[in-house]
Amino acid sequence: MDERDIRGLLNDVTSGRLSRRAFVQTMVAVGLTAPMAAQMLASAGVAHAQPKAPAFTPTRRGGGGPLRVLWWQAPTLLNPHFATGTKDQDGSRIFYEPLAAFDPDGNVIPILAERTPSLENGDLARDGLSVTWRLKKGVTWHDGKPFTADDVVFNWEYAADPATATVSVGSYRDLDRVEKVDSHTVKVVFKKPTPFWYDAFCGNRGQLIPKHVFEPYKGAKSREAPANVKPVGTGGYRFVDFKPGDTLRAEINPNYHVPNRPFFDAVEMKGGGDAASAARAVLQTGEYDYAWNMQVEDEILRRLEQAGKGRVEIWSTGACEHIQVNFTDPWKEVDGERSSAKTTHPTLSDPAVRQALNLLVDRASVQEQIYGRQGQTTANYLNAPSRFRSPNTKWEFNVDKANQTLDQAGWKRGADGIRAKDGKRLKFVYQTSINAPRQKTQAIVKQACAKAGIDIEIKSVVASVYFSSDPANPDTYSHFYTDLQMYTNGPGAPDAQLYMEQFTTWQVASKDNKWASRNITRYRNEECDRLWKSATTEMDPVKRAAMFIRINDILIQNVVVIPVLWRSGVGAATAKLRGMDLTGWDSTLWHLPYWHKA
C-alpha cells in the first residue's frame, strides 16, 4: 500500500463509502497505530469522531459501592514516571491523569486539556515545531491545590532530568522547551518538526504529577519522595492505602472535575497469584469485578464464562508475536562477540531459506489451537482488506512450496533427511522465553520444518533472564546468539516511529553498545534507513504512514521477521460492568471515572 492508496482510502472515508473504524483497522493491519490513523483522518479534514455519548449518564456522584479489580502482577510503585511495566502505569492511573488519552480508535481525547490541539483550532503549528495545550480550568489536586500550567512545565523538567532517572525520559528529553503562556496555557516547543506531537503529556507516559509535592525530590533524590507510594493526583479516586505488590485502595474524589463522576465509591486493586485463578475469581465466583491481562488458554476462559457471571473482554492492540531471523552468524565469535555485525549467517543469508521458513509457519493452527480469541492470524498484519492485497505481502502455510523453493535453490536432502548445500546443513536453534503458548508454537513450527528437511532445535529461556539487560549473559534476547527467536513486541506507544527504528543500521545491537541497541536481527538496508529518517520529520501524516508501510513491506518481503500472530488485549469483567472502553493504545484504566455497573 503506498501513499496513493491511502489517499484513496481517505477519500472513501470523506465521502462516506468507508467507515472511520474500518479505515483505522486497515492502518493498524499494516503495522501502524490507531492514533496515527486518527491523525491522517484529521489531516484529510475528517472531523475527529465525537466521543460516543456515554450510555449511562448518572445524576449524582458515587453510590456504586466498591469496585474490586485483580491485577495478578501487582503494582509495586505509584509514580508514573518510574513505572517499569503496565502494572505500575495502571496503578498510577487510578490517581493521575494526562492532558489527553487515547480511545480504542486512537483518537486523542482531552482529559486535563480543554480541547485536542489540531491544525483547525490553531493549537498545532503547521510547521510541526510547537503545540499549544489549553488546560481545563477548575481542576484541583487531591490535596486541594489548583492544577495549573506550572505543574505541566514541572513534569517536563522532572522527567527530562537524567539524574531523576525516569522511565518516561524518552518522551520528554527531546523537547526544546515547555513554556507557560498563562496560568492555563502551555506551549510545547520541539527542536525539529515533530509529527508525533501527541507523546509528551499524553497517555501513560503523560500522567501528570503535582509540582508542589514532587519539587523537593527532583533529580538524584527522586527515590526518596514519599509520594512515590502515596500519590496526590487529579483523578476520580484518591489515595487510601498501598502495600507494594499486594493491595492498593482508593476512595472517591468528591471534587473530581467531571460532574457526576465517578460511579464507584471506592476502588480496590488486589495483586498476586496467577492469571487462571484471577479469571476464576471474576468469571466463576464473582468475588472480583475485573481481572487484568488474562494470559490463559482460550478454552479455559470459555469454560469459565459458561458460569454466566462474567464475560471476557477482547480489544485490539499493536502487539505482534513474531519470529526474528538472525542475519549474522551466531556460532562464530569475532572480537569477543557472537552474532557480530561483521559476519553473515551461513545459511539464513540465502533468501530461499528464509522464504521457505516463512512458508513453514502454520499461523492458522497457532491461532486456532493456542491463542483462540486472544489473537488474530497475520491476516491483519500483511493481508490488508482484499482490495489492497499485494502479491508480495501474502502469507500462506505450504510445505510443498517450501520444499520446492529449497529444491530449486539447491538444498539437497542428506541421508538423515536434513537438507544441505556445500556442506552447510539447515539446522537452526530457535529460542524464546518460557511460556506455555510459546513452547506450543515452537513445536508447531518444528514439526512443519521437519517435513521440509529443516532441523529445528528448540531452546527456551526463563523470561526474567531472556528479557534482562545483563550484558554478561549470552541468553538474552538482545544478544540473539541463536538462529531464530520469538517474542512479542509492539509499538506500545501511539506512534510507530520508535518501533520501526528497530530495523535501522545505527541500532544494530553489539558488544560496543552492550547489546542495548534495538536492531536485534542485525538486518541492514539502506532504503529502510533513508525512509525512517525522512519519516521522523515528515509532517504530512499520509506520506509518513506510507513510509512506515514501505519499511514494513521490505521487512516482510525479505523475511526479516515472520509475524505469527497479532495479539489482542484480554480481560475478564463481571456481567454488569460497563463503560470500560478498553483500548490498546493507553492504560486499561484510562476511562476509570466512567466505569459503572448496569
Added chain:
Amino acid sequence: MYRYFIRRILIAIPVIFGISIVLFTILALAPGDPFEELATNPNVPPEVRANLRAQFGLDDPLPVRYVQWLASMIRGNWGFSFVSRVDVDTLILQRLPTTIIVLGAALLLGVAVALPIGTLSALRPYSIFDQIATTFAFIGFSLPTFFTGLVFILLFSIYLDWLPFIYRADIDATGWRWWWEHLRQSIMPVAVLGLFQGATLTRFVRSAVLDVARLDFVNTARAKGLSEWITVVKHVIRNALIPVVTLLALQVPTIFGGAIITEQIFRVPGIGSLLISSILANDTPVIMAITFVFSCLVVLSNLIADLLYGWLDPRISYR
C-alpha cells in the same frame, strides 16, 4: 551456662558472615536483572536501563557490592527494593502481621490437632482409633499443600461457594463483620497449612508418648492410685513434650519465611509471597534481606532450642 551461651554467640557470628557471603554470591551470579519489562518496550531508551543499572550499583564488581551491602546492613540500613524503590524493612514490616497471624494460627491448629490425637493413639497403640489416625496422618503429610489448597478452593469456593479464595489483608468493615470476614478468608489457608503440620506433629507426639508411657515412673504413678487422667496429663504428656517443644522451637523460623506456595495460591500477602515475587523480579536487596533474616533466625532458634533443652531436662549440662 553463661560461658556456653557466649561461646555459642561468638561461633554464630562467623557462621552468619559465611551465610551472607554465600547468599550474596549466589544472587549476584544468578542471571537476570529487574528491568525485564523495560527491555521489550521500544519507547524506553536503552540508556534508561543502563542508567538504572549504574544507579543501583549492578555494574560494580562483586566484592565492592558485597562490602557496600555489608557496611549499610551493619549500620541498620537494609537498602531499598529495586522494583518498588521502597526501603526493604518497610516492605517486610508491612507483610509481617499477616504472616504471623496466618502461620501462627496454622501452627496452633496443628498443635491442637496433633496433641490429643497423638496422645490417644499412643495410649491405645494398634487400636482402631490408632490405625485410623495413623492412616490420616500419613495421607496428611504425603499430600503437598499446593494440592490440598487447590482441592479446598475447588470444593469450598467453586462448588459450594461458601468461602472466598482470595485473601484480602485490608477489609473495609468494622466490628463483628471485620472479624467474620477475616475468619472466613483465613479458614482455607490456615486449614491447609495447619493440617499439614498437624499430620507431621501427630507422628512425633505419638512416638514420644509411646516412649514415656512405658517407663517405670508412670507405673508408679498408677500404683499410687492416681486417676488415669492425672497420670496421663501430669506425668506422661509433660515428659513426652520435651522433644516436641524443641521441634516446635525449630519451626519458628519457618513462620517468618512464610509458606510460599500456600501464600501464592490464596494470595496471602505474607513474607513468602514477597520472597517469591522478588525472586521472579530479580529484586536482589529484598531477596537478600529475607533470606538473611531467615538464616539468622535458624541459627538463633537452634541456640534457643539447645538452651531450652537444658532447662527442660536438667541432666543435660553445658561445657
